[in-house]
Amino acid sequence: MQRTAVEQVLRDIDAAFARLQAGAYGMCQGCGKPIPVERLEILPHARCCVPCEHRAD
Numbered sequence: 001m002q003r004t005a006v007e008q009v010l011r012d013i014d015a016a017f018a019r020l021q022a023g024a025y026g027m028c029q030g031c032g033k034p035i036p037v038e039r040l041e042i043l044p045h046a047r048c049c050v051p052c053e054h055r056a057d
Contacts, residue, residue, distance in 0.1 A: 016045035028052050
């Protein structure tokens with residue numbers, strides 16, 4: 001279980017680097033708005049803002 005969780009985080013980090021290279025880092029993949037800096041400070045590989053993350057659950 002823990003190995004799977006670590007592998008997922010590594011995939012998320014790789015995806016964040018890809019978004020950074022593409023110029024899309026920090027933009028919510030749900031609504032397209034900027035992800036608040038405070039969220040990115042806590043979770044640098046965040047794909048979505050908090051409201052969109054909750055909608056996906």
